[in-house]
């Protein structure tokens with residue numbers, strides 16, 4: 001039996017460290033999705049004092065967050081220091097003078113923030129890089145104040161389906177593309193973390209390309225390299241690559257373009273007021289129920 005796919009965090013960090021300098025040139029989808037997520041803040045009647053941008057990347061959302069909530073302190077957090085350096089570079093001098101922004105290099109699963117210290121956790125296209133969202137959701141639970149909100153986007157399993165299919169046709173191997181969690185698993189994980197009233201929805205966006213090479217180049221530039229532990233470790237032979245490209249060519253649309261589908265999952269959950277006790281298995285020293293049974 002094959003083991004479930006896992007994502008290697010060290011590899012994710014290395015990929016984004018390398019991508020930081022040129023990320024913005026190719027991050028068309030990321031900008032679009034972050035923009036759509038920011039618009040959803042219009043629905044929320046909150047006045048956050050502190051906002052966490054979880055996986056802020058080069059900081060594309062920070063200026064908008066600062067404009068919407070001028071009184072709030074912004075905490076920009078990312079696993080890759082080089083991404084944070086870019087984000088800091090983009091910060092205007094007015095914002096620097098106001099000193100309402102902090103940059104933290106840390107893992108979403110281990111936030112260097114105090115309990116009940118954040119009113120809004122905003123996160124765009126980061127959660128798909130976590131092997132398991134549960135530890136990060138437990139951290140979101142821990143740091144959110146009563147009444148706080150968690151608003152995020154992540155990628156669903158339909159993402160890059162043309163590429164996945166084309167590789168499968170070329171060599172029968174599916175792990176060329178990172179695995180993605182589906183909407184229901186995410187909703188369940190939010191509830192298990194005791195985040196309240198989760199609402200999830202999905203939309204499909206399609207980017208089109210002249211060539212498979214252009215798509216692969218964009219993926220590489222934004223750091224979206226395969227980080228699954230089961231990814232192929234050997235160099236891809238020319239024959240297999242050519243077979244994959246030939247398979248992808250069959251997706252060419254009426255306008256002569258090659259589509260790349262992205263399944264965008266949007267999520268919103270709240271911290272109940274009063275805050276419930278944390279889930280039992282996240283308390284220090286707690287033994288997960290499954291382990292107790294054995």
Ligand SMILES: C[S@@+](CC[C@H](N)C(=O)[O-])C[C@H]1O[C@@H](n2cnc3c(N)ncnc32)[C@H](O)[C@@H]1O
Pocket residue numbers: 009012013016027030031034054055056057058059060077078079080083106107108109123124125126129130
């Ligand atoms: C696709 S980028 C999105 C960046 C930004 N939110 C945007 O919309 O442009 C994903 C970001 O998540 C960060 N990331 C990945 N895994 C992470 C983790 N475990 N903890 C914190 N950040 C992480 C990466 O370093 C990268 O900057």
